[in-house]
Amino acid sequence: MEVRTSRFGTVNINEDRVITFSKGLLGFPRHTRFCLLEPGDDACFFWLQSMDDPNLAFVVTDPSLFVADYSVTIRAEQMQELGLAAIEDAQAFVIVNKVDRTLTGNLQGPLVINTKTRQGEQLVLAEKRWTTRHTLVQLGAGIQAPAAMSA
Amino acid sequence: MLVLSRQRDETIMIGDEIEVTIVDVRGDKVRLGITAPTKVAVHRKEIYEAIKRENEQAASLAKGTRGATAPMPAELQALRTNGLPKRPGIRGPVLAGLSRLGTSLAPSERASERASETPENRGTEISGARTAFSHESGPKSG
Numbered sequence: 505m506e507v508r509t510s511r512f513g514t515v516n517i518n519e520d521r522v523i524t525f526s527k528g529l530l531g532f533p534r535h536t537r538f539c540l541l542e543p544g545d546d547a548c549f550f551w552l553q554s555m556d557d558p559n560l561a562f563v564v565t566d567p568s569l570f571v572a573d574y575s576v577t578i579r580a581e582q583m584q585e586l587g588l589a590a591i592e593d594a595q596a597f598v599i600v601n602k603v604d605r606t607l608t609g610n611l612q613g614p615l616v617i618n619t620k621t622r623q624g625e626q627l628v629l630a631e632k633r634w635t636t637r638h639t640l641v642q643l644g645a646g647i648q649a650p651a652a653m654s655a
Numbered sequence: 656m657l658v659l660s661r662q663r664d665e666t667i668m669i670g671d672e673i674e675v676t677i678v679d680v681r682g683d684k685v686r687l688g689i690t691a692p693t694k695v696a697v698h699r700k701e702i703y704e705a706i707k708r709e710n711e712q713a714a715s716l717a718k719g720t721r722g723a724t725a726p727m728p729a730e731l732q733a734l735r736t737n738g739l740p741k742r743p744g745i746r747g748p749v750l751a752g753l754s755r756l757g758t759s760l761a762p763s764e765r766a767s768e769r770a771s772e773t774p775e776n777r778g779t780e781i782s783g784a785r786t787a788f789s790h791e792s793g794p795k796s797g
Contacts, residue, residue, distance in 0.1 A: 511728055531707035532714070549731045562713050563726050581694040601713045601723040602730070608723070610713070613706035628698050628706060636709045637723075643730055 507539055508558040511551070515541065522555065523617055525624045529599075530613060535560055538624075549600065552615075563600040567609055570640040576614045576627065586618045586625055593620045600640065608637040 505522075508514050521539045528535050537555040548569050554560035567574045576596045578588075588594055595617045598609040611634035617624040659667060666676040672692050679686040689697050712723040 529710050530703060531710045549726070551728075560714055561725075562710070563731065579693060599710060599713045600726060601709055602726040603723045607726055610706060610709045612702065613709065626706070626710075628696065628702055630698065636705045643726075 507553060507555055509541075509551075509553050509561060510558045511561060512541065512553075515553075517541070520622070523552075523622045523624045525615075525626070527625060529562075529615075529626050530628075532560070540564075550597070552597070552599075564597040564615065565600055565609060565640070567596065567598045567611055567614070567638075567640075570609065571611065571638065574611060574634065576616060577629065577631070578616060578627065582616075582625065582627065586616065586623050587621050588618050589620075593618055595619050601637065602643070603637065605643045607640045607643065609640045610636045611638040612636045 505517060505519055506514050507517055517539050523538050523540060525536050525538065527533065535554045535556060538552045539555055541551040541553050541561075549563050549565050552562045552564045578591070578594070583591070583594075586594070597615045597617070598611055599613070599615065601608045601610065612629050612631075613626050613636060614629065615624055615626050661667065661677050663677050663680055666674050668674055673695065674688075674690040676688040676690075677685060678688045691697055709723070713725055716725055716727075
């Protein structure tokens with residue numbers, strides 16, 4: 505199916521790439537259908553593109569690429585909402601922001617996706633350890649060891 | 656907004672299942688103890704607001720008031736050229752075709768979350784002026 509995007513023009517995706525956030529994302533309650541665009545096979549970053557609004561897209565990444573000890577706690581009720589039968593079926597992403605020349609990840613509000621049903625939800629973590637602006641990587645800085653990047 | 660006056664150790668009920676108890680009042684701080692079914696999420700409002708703001712800025716190409724914008728495709732491309740941390744291997748499930756992802760998820764029962772909290776921070780502490788149970792002091796910023 506075709507998806508119109510302001511960043512990449514019109515792209516063709518398989519329907520199995522459509523992810524439904526039935527509650528939307530915080531601040532975007534009406535945008536419920538997204539697809540995950542992969543700019544290249546070696547990509548650390550992906551685009552979570554709205555299916556309904558070409559202008560709405562978020563850069564997302566797997567936080568474990570940058571923060572080795574990050575994990576997401578999920579309650580039984582939240583697993584039920586997502587139709588998660590097993591925790592192994594879940595995949596977590598975080599939304600990426602750019603602050604000056606630093607990419608930051610919102611580790612306090614991770615996106616959890618049921619990879620079987622492709623239902624997603626943005627969780628709110630109670631743990632104070634993870635912030636909405638966790639430093640991931642400096643732009644143009646080249647390779648850094650993930651251990652040196654924790655905020 | 657419904658405004659109720661309560662004293663220390665007094666409780667209000669919200670519906671049949673949610674109880675909010677005034678644990679302590681000290682200066683401009685009120686400590687609340689909240690008992691709710693696990694299906695009800697209880698969070699400080701600032702956390703929701705912060706996540707919402709980050710979402711809005713991450714979707715915006717214009718620099719927001721808090722100084723963040725969406726990264727541009729070219730910038731991410733340049734990062735790739737420079738090299739990024741490589742995943743040691745595949746861990747956990749993946750979305751179709753996304754084979755290098757693996758943040759772990761841990762199941763949690765609210766009871767066990769609470770067990771790890773000290774008695775000191777078990778109550779949710781919020782600024783008194785923001786609650787409907789505030790004592791007489793005026794609004795405080797921050």
